[in-house]
Each structure stands twice: as C-alpha cells, then as structure tokens.
Amino acid sequence: MSYLLTICVLAPLLGLLCWYDWRKRKLPNLLTLVLAAVALAWRFCQHGGRGVTDGLLGGLVCGLFLLIPFLMRGAGGGDVKMLFGAGIATGLRYCFAELLFVSLTGLFLGLVMVLCKSVTTARLKHCLRIVFDWKYDRKAGAEELPAREDERGRIPFGVAIALGTVITLLYAYRMEQPL
Numbered sequence: 001m002s003y004l005l006t007i008c009v010l011a012p013l014l015g016l017l018c019w020y021d022w023r024k025r026k027l028p029n030l031l032t033l034v035l036a037a038v039a040l041a042w043r044f045c046q047h048g049g050r051g052v053t054d055g056l057l058g059g060l061v062c063g064l065f066l067l068i069p070f071l072m073r074g075a076g077g078g079d080v081k082m083l084f085g086a087g088i089a090t091g092l093r094y095c096f097a098e099l100l101f102v103s104l105t106g107l108f109l110g111l112v113m114v115l116c117k118s119v120t121t122a123r124l125k126h127c128l129r130i131v132f133d134w135k136y137d138r139k140a141g142a143e144e145l146p147a148r149e150d151e152r153g154r155i156p157f158g159v160a161i162a163l164g165t166v167i168t169l170l171y172a173y174r175m176e177q178p179l
Contacts, residue, residue, distance in 0.1 A: 003173035014162035021158030027078025035085035055088040058095040062087025086165040102164030
C-alpha cells in the first residue's frame with residue numbers, strides 16, 4: 001500500500017517536471033531537488049532511518065547510471081538529479097527495476113518521437129559513427145549537427161524518468177502483494 005501512496009505523493013512533482021521538460025527541455029534544479037527531498041522525507045516517514053539509507057543508496061545507483069552519458073553530454077544534469085530523486089523513491093531494492101523501466105520508456109518515447117518526426121536522429125548517428133567508424137571526421141560531422149539548443153535534437157528524458165518511476169512503483173506494489 002505504501003507504494004501507491006508514494007505515487008500519490010510524488011505524482012504532482014513528476015507531472016510538473018514532465019511539463020517543464022516537454023515544453024522547455026529543461027529540468028529546473030529547484031524541482032529536481034524538491035523531488036529528492038520529498039522522496040527522502042517520505043521514506044523517513046515510512047521506514048525511519050533504514051528507509052533513508054536505502055533510499056540514498058537507490059538514488060546513488062540510479063544517479064550513477066546516467067553519469068557516463070552526462071559526461072559525454074548525452075544527458076543533462078537535470079536528468080541525473082531527477083533520476084537520483086526517483087531512485088530515492090524506489091530505494092535500493094527496486095533501483096534496477098527503475099533503471100529498466102526508465103530505459104524502456106525512454107526508448108519507446110524516442111522511437112515515437114522519431115517516427116512522428118518531432119526529433120532528429122543526426123546527433124545519434126554522429127555519436128554512433130564516432131564509436132564505430134574510425135575513419136569518421138569528427139570535426140566535420142560536428143559542424144553538420146543542429147545546435148544544442150534546437151528542440152528537435154533532444155528527447156525530453158524527464159518524461160521517461162517520471163513514467164518509469166510510476167511503473168516501477170506499481171511493479172513494487174504488485175510484487176509485495178500476497179497471492
């Protein structure tokens with residue numbers, strides 16, 4: 001039952017973060033940090049100090065998941081902070097389910113956006129060519145990319161994080177129900 005209550009507590013923040021990311025392709029620091037603080041306070045109310053420790057470990061694992069894409073400029077800092085807050089909400093026990101569901105919803109969102117032509121694949125092709133084509137001219141390829149500020153070059157991953165978090169909490173609720 002606590003997982004359903006967690007969804008109710010976090011849904012307004014997750015919805016607001018989705019709206020910001022979809023509209024502006026930014027996740028405000030204030031909202032991502034509030035998400036982490038609310039999730040941490042909620043875990044403390046539910047499970048005490050043990051819940052806080054479990055939540056921080058889950059948040060750390062989830063946040064580290066996006067560290068390499070962040071360092072390669074494939075993910076934004078807001079995405080890392082939002083996934084950290086979502087990891088606090090799910091805790092260490094379900095953090096890998098969180099990462100799976102967030103990745104799957106991100107993949108689905110990206111495919112739908114590519115099929116609807118609301119996002120371009122130029123940056124993805126460029127990154128793949130850097131990794132797999134040793135003859136590829138990186139400088140010439142980078143000059144042909146759309147500007148970083150261009151909305152068509154970026155997927156609002158905060159939407160995937162929010163949906164993946166809700167799916168994970170529903171999954172956790174279902175897993176802990178007696179048969």
